[in-house]
Amino acid sequence: MKRCYISDEHLNGFVEALMGRGPVIAPVAKQSRFVFEKLETVDDLMLDYDTTILPPKVAFFPTKQELVTFDGKEAKSCINPTDQVLFGVHPYDIKGIAMSDKFYTDSHVDENYMANRRATTIVGSSVQKHYKHAFFGSVCMEVEVIGHDMFLTRVAGGYVADVLTDKGEALLGLGQFGDATDAQAGEADQVNQAAMENCPEKLENTSAQIRDKMRSSFRSDVWEELSEDCFSCGSCNTVCPTCYCFDVQDEWGLDGVSATRCRTWDSCLTAEFSEVSVQGGCENFREQRAERFRHRFMRKAAYLNEQLGGPACVGCGRCSGACTADIANPVVVINKIMEQ
Amino acid sequence: MSCSCGSNAENVFLPKEAEIISAKKMTDTETHFSLRMKDGSTFDFEPGQIVEAGVFGFGEIPLGLSSSPTQTDSFELVVREVGKVSKALTELGEGDTMMIRGPMGKGFPLAELRGKDVLIVAGGIGLCPTRSLIRYIMARRDEFKKFTLFYGTRSPKELLFEEDLVEWRASDGVACLETVDQADESWKGNVGVITTLFEKAEGLDADTHVIICGPPVMYKFVIQKLVSIGIPHSNVFVDLERRMKCGIGKCGHCQINDKYVCLDGPVFRFSDIEELEEAI
Amino acid sequence: MAKVKCAWFDFASCEGCQIELTNYGEPFVELLQHIEIVEFREVMTEKTEAPIDVAFIEGSFTRESDRAKLERIRDRAAVVVAYGSCATCGGINALKNHTDDYKQEVYGADADKPHLDSTKALPISAAIKVDYEVKGCPMDKDEFLGIVQQLVHGTAKVYVPSYPVCVECKRRGTVCRFDEGDYCLGPIAQAGCGAPCPADGIPCEACRGMVQDANQKSMEKVLMENGKLPERWAKQKTRMFTANFREDA
Numbered sequence: 001m002k003r004c005y006i007s008d009e010h011l012n013g014f015v016e017a018l019m020g021r022g023p024v025i026a027p028v029a030k031q032s033r034f035v036f037e038k039l040e041t042v043d044d045l046m047l048d049y050d051t052t053i054l055p056p057k058v059a060f061f062p063t064k065q066e067l068v069t070f071d072g073k074e075a076k077s078c079i080n081p082t083d084q085v086l087f088g089v090h091p092y093d094i095k096g097i098a099m100s101d102k103f104y105t106d107s108h109v110d111e112n113y114m115a116n117r118r119a120t121t122i123v124g125s126s127v128q129k130h131y132k133h134a135f136f137g138s139v140c141m142e143v144e145v146i147g148h149d150m151f152l153t154r155v156a157g158g159y160v161a162d163v164l165t166d167k168g169e170a171l172l173g174l175g176q177f178g179d180a181t182d183a184q185a186g187e188a189d190q191v192n193q194a195a196m197e198n199c200p201e202k203l204e205n206t207s208a209q210i211r212d213k214m215r216s217s218f219r220s221d222v223w224e225e226l227s228e229d230c231f232s233c234g235s236c237n238t239v240c241p242t243c244y245c246f247d248v249q250d251e252w253g254l255d256g257v258s259a260t261r262c263r264t265w266d267s268c269l270t271a272e273f274s275e276v277s278v279q280g281g282c283e284n285f286r287e288q289r290a291e292r293f294r295h296r297f298m299r300k301a302a303y304l305n306e307q308l309g310g311p312a313c314v315g316c317g318r319c320s321g322a323c324t325a326d327i328a329n330p331v332v333v334i335n336k337i338m339e340q
Numbered sequence: 341m342s343c344s345c346g347s348n349a350e351n352v353f354l355p356k357e358a359e360i361i362s363a364k365k366m367t368d369t370e371t372h373f374s375l376r377m378k379d380g381s382t383f384d385f386e387p388g389q390i391v392e393a394g395v396f397g398f399g400e401i402p403l404g405l406s407s408s409p410t411q412t413d414s415f416e417l418v419v420r421e422v423g424k425v426s427k428a429l430t431e432l433g434e435g436d437t438m439m440i441r442g443p444m445g446k447g448f449p450l451a452e453l454r455g456k457d458v459l460i461v462a463g464g465i466g467l468c469p470t471r472s473l474i475r476y477i478m479a480r481r482d483e484f485k486k487f488t489l490f491y492g493t494r495s496p497k498e499l500l501f502e503e504d505l506v507e508w509r510a511s512d513g514v515a516c517l518e519t520v521d522q523a524d525e526s527w528k529g530n531v532g533v534i535t536t537l538f539e540k541a542e543g544l545d546a547d548t549h550v551i552i553c554g555p556p557v558m559y560k561f562v563i564q565k566l567v568s569i570g571i572p573h574s575n576v577f578v579d580l581e582r583r584m585k586c587g588i589g590k591c592g593h594c595q596i597n598d599k600y601v602c603l604d605g606p607v608f609r610f611s612d613i614e615e616l617e618e619a620i
Numbered sequence: 621m622a623k624v625k626c627a628w629f630d631f632a633s634c635e636g637c638q639i640e641l642t643n644y645g646e647p648f649v650e651l652l653q654h655i656e657i658v659e660f661r662e663v664m665t666e667k668t669e670a671p672i673d674v675a676f677i678e679g680s681f682t683r684e685s686d687r688a689k690l691e692r693i694r695d696r697a698a699v700v701v702a703y704g705s706c707a708t709c710g711g712i713n714a715l716k717n718h719t720d721d722y723k724q725e726v727y728g729a730d731a732d733k734p735h736l737d738s739t740k741a742l743p744i745s746a747a748i749k750v751d752y753e754v755k756g757c758p759m760d761k762d763e764f765l766g767i768v769q770q771l772v773h774g775t776a777k778v779y780v781p782s783y784p785v786c787v788e789c790k791r792r793g794t795v796c797r798f799d800e801g802d803y804c805l806g807p808i809a810q811a812g813c814g815a816p817c818p819a820d821g822i823p824c825e826a827c828r829g830m831v832q833d834a835n836q837k838s839m840e841k842v843l844m845e846n847g848k849l850p851e852r853w854a855k856q857k858t859r860m861f862t863a864n865f866r867e868d869a
Contacts (some may be wrong), residue, residue: 016612030793031795031799031800032795032799033795033799053790053793053794054790063791063792067353068351068354070397072845075354075357075439077354078351089736090741104590107603108352108588109350110351110586110590111351111352112351112352147577160822184367218617219597228838229835229838229841230835230838231786231807231808231834231835231843232831232833233784233787233807234784234787234790235786238786244590245590245591245592245593246586246591247585247593248585248586250396252766252770254647254769256773259396261353261396265791266593267625267783267787268592268595268719270780270784271782271783271832272591272783273831274583274595276583276585277422277423277426277581277583281616285582286618291618295597298597303597305418321799322790324796324804324807324842325807325841326846327840397773398773424779
């Protein structure tokens with residue numbers, strides 16, 4: 001791995017050069033929070049963000065995406081990727097993207113996702129401020145941070161830039177990069193290590209311990225108790241970097257003939273998610289809010305844990321903050337289950 | 341700046357056009373479609389597999405194929421009018437185009453059923469996907485041993501595939517037992533829930549392999565009967581229905597705990613899912 | 621295809637939804653190619669007694685004397701669409717439902733005039749069968765158009781989400797009102813509007829009604845703990861648009 005350095009005074013020039021090539025999606029401020037959005041000016045870039053409302057996958061998996069259009073006669077594919085840079089992604093979100101990549105390529109390749117994903121160059125960045133609910137230092141430790149092309153770590157006077165792929169290497173020519181000194185490289189390692197250690201929240205058990213305990217807690221009464229205040233509002237799912245479920249709906253064009261088939265991020269916490277027309281009636285196989293609440297934790301901590309070798313949770317803490325009833329926090333829920 | 345990578349790659353959501361060869365109203369709510377692919381390709385599938393059938397502007401729904409793959413010039417689907425998409429499909433007629441994706445999922449375990457006694461228990465619209473297997477077995481009758489069919493509906497009016505039933509009733513190839521929950525004047529056969537047919541059936545034993553497809557409430561009672569005969573849960577296969585938006589294991593709607601009906605099913609070995617609370 | 625004959629009717633309401641529709645501009649003009657308006661008090665003087673394909677009804681059912689009028693509309697309309705909060709939930713009119721002295725409060729000395737007599741404000745569906753509902757105060761014109769397009773296409777059912785507004789807020793990356801120290805009814809409010817209010821920094825008041833199985837107890841708790849509303853307010857908050865959904869309705 002090549003380790004370079006770019007000083008603070010040259011960072012904006014680098015970002016502007018990226019913006020000159022195509023869209024750069026990066027963290028920008030939105031009232032008291034941050035969001036990943038297309039940079040309009042480099043001054044909007046907020047590399048010292050804590051976390052964003054929605055995870056960075058929005059760059060290649062928009063919350064609403066056209067899949068197929070129909071002009072009244074013929075159906076056409078809507079796959080139409082644009083080269084872009086996703087800039088300033090925290091390590092936990094890089095893990096989330098790697099998981100989404102896996103979900104969207106396992107057994108069947110979802111090109112509507114993957115074409116956009118492949119057209120995206122990812123520049124990661126170190127965590128400079130922790131979100132109040134972050135616990136990425138104690139979850140999903142078995143899963144490597146991979147899939148990004150370059151990684152910037154905040155050090156004195158600038159950033160150490162780790163070059164990880166050819167796509168990352170290709171970016172070096174756009175900025176005033178020099179080689180990182182051993183001291184700068186050492187500082188970067190320390191900064192990233194400290195970010196892991198300084199998370200405000202912490203899981204107490206390993207992924208394997210959690211997985212086994214989750215499975216055996218399936219029929220526990222604790223789910224009822226934990227979900228008593230749940231609104232089934234899907235906020236925890238919708239802000240999650242590893243959730244990938246979606247709904248598909250058709251929309252008519254104004255001409256009354258054409259139509260577009262779109263997918264929208266969906267949430268298994270909502271009651272309608274698991275409704276089924278069976279034999280002409282309507283069945284819901286997860287009718288109770290406790291069942292849906294449990295399903296989310298089972299998916300993350302047991303089912304997908306078994307598939308990925310680590311839980312489908314990267315410790316960003318977004319769900320904890322998004323839950324108005326304050327019941328979705330995985331640290332609280334999982335630590336409680338583990339104590340049972 | 342547009343990018344060359346992957347833009348021509350396969351879009352799994354892009355359906356193919358199928359021409360409707362015939363559309364027959366079977367009951368007040370069910371329509372039976374016979375189709376062939378417009379591009380002239382043969383539609384290869386296994387009995388028990390599903391397709392996403394759709395009409396643009398309305399959407400897609402998963403349907404079990406109801407013809408046997410031994411019939412290669414066309415394939416068949418049955419649509420029950422329930423919601424928006426099924427109504428739009430029902431309104432299609434001969435010569436119209438139906439949009440099809442698939443086939444998807446795992447069908448009935450043909451390799452395992454070969455050389456065995458087979459019992460199919462179909463309730464209501466559950467006859468549609470199982471008809472795919474019934475016709476397969478009838479077409480390759482010598483590959484299977486004793487073959488029994490239980491078919492139950494709420495009333496005689498709701499009987500599906502009457503032409504097939506006439507043929508099956510008359511055939512030596514299948515012991516065809518029928519029942520209705522409520523009879524009318526025309527009905528001369530058995531009256532009662534589907535489990536009452538177990539008293540009339542002959543030769544069912546612990547080695548019989550069983551396929552069940554019907555309303556959720558039916559599974560439990562049928563399986564209880566099977567246990568009393570000594571048929572282990574590993575010899576029982578259930579065909580489950582779920583809402584599916586993608587059919588390729590992504591959208592999440594068909595999840596039963598950690599299983600995806602569209603990938604791991606819709607046909608499951610009962611012993612693989614009996615512990616799953618969300619299954620039946 | 622013959623043009624679909626449409627008529628508009630209004631009951632207890634501010635008629636704001638009709639205004640919203642006429643303000644729609646181009647898409648409404650486009651829609652006019654597929655429909656024929658046979659009665660619409662806000663835009664034309666003609667009236668009809670002939671059968672209609674689609675009747676759009678605004679306003680709540682709040683006078684027993686309106687029942688016959690509604691039944692007459694139902695009898696000659698193939699499809700009835702109730703639109704706007706008043707017609708679908710009882711709307712803001714239902715604020716009076718739990719009180720006895722509202723006439724005195726509002727009209728003072730005139731309170732006893734007979735034309736002011738009314739009963740509880742209820743949705744149109746309390747009087748006649750309603751086929752489709754377009755919720756919201758005002759109703760969302762895009763949703764309205766979407767439903768009319770589906771009707772023009774003869775569809776049996778129109779998909780309207782049954783989940784709360786939070787889903788739509790999150791999808792558009794809106795900063796949660798509670799994160800801004802505000803209150804919000806989003807967690808129990810019926811979505812489908814696309815959550816425009818919180819995106820503009822205004823709390824959701826659940827103008828589309830509550831979701832099924834709304835966790836009202838949890839909402840009161842969250843309004844007090846996170847929204848910092850006093851207990852009395854927290855308990856009364858859902859009387860504004862969703863009085864008919866309350867457990868004490």
